[in-house]
Amino acid sequence: MQQTAPTRDQALALLQEYNENEALLRHALAVEAVMRHWARKAGQDEEKWGVIGLVHDLDYERFPEQHCKKTEEILRQRGWPEDYIRAVVSHGWGICSDVEPQSELEKVLYAMDELTGLVAATALVRPTRSVMDLTAKSVRKKWKEKSFAAGVNREVIEKGAAMLGVELTVLIEDAIAAMQEVADQIGLRGTAGDPS
DSSP: OOOOOOOHHHHHHHHHHHOOOHHHHHHHHHHHHHHHHHHHHHTOOHHHHHHHHHHTTTTTTTOGGGTTHHHHHHHHHTTOOHHHHHHHHHTTBTTTBOOOOOSHHHHHHHHHHHHHHHHHHHHHTSTTOOSTTOOHHHHHHHHHOTTTTTTSOHHHHHHHHHHHTOOHHHHHHHHHHHHHHTTTTTTOOTTTTOOO
């Protein structure tokens, strides 16, 4: 039996059912935006890519020790399509999953998950606390400071960029552009561009 593709509303409701942490919800929205941005660029199914980005960390707040495994269980119980489940689980490759990213969608999710965290952290230390005036150069500068956003696995981002055959700077520019589209929802509008 072919499962029907979940809608964004269903994905968001599921995310909110399992997560209350504001930072995690903002991260999910940032990853969704990046996935949608990339899907548009690649001429792919924006809705599908966005939904997968939205629920990729579904289990993280309640089941951090079972990250990816619990999401797989939840999505399977809800009758989600196998390719959606596989894509979500693949973002934890080498960390909490042995499912290697293979499709373009999976590789983008793998690379961008960590990168959105670094972009957000860089935006928040700027005087404007905004992603709106953020440049890839600023992010690259912070990238080199290992103590900055130390939880961000830079190796995963580099591996993802290599898998995609994309320059790291280009990946960062894409992440920034996508996150600018949802700056208000992810709390990164800051004061950039304010008349005051």
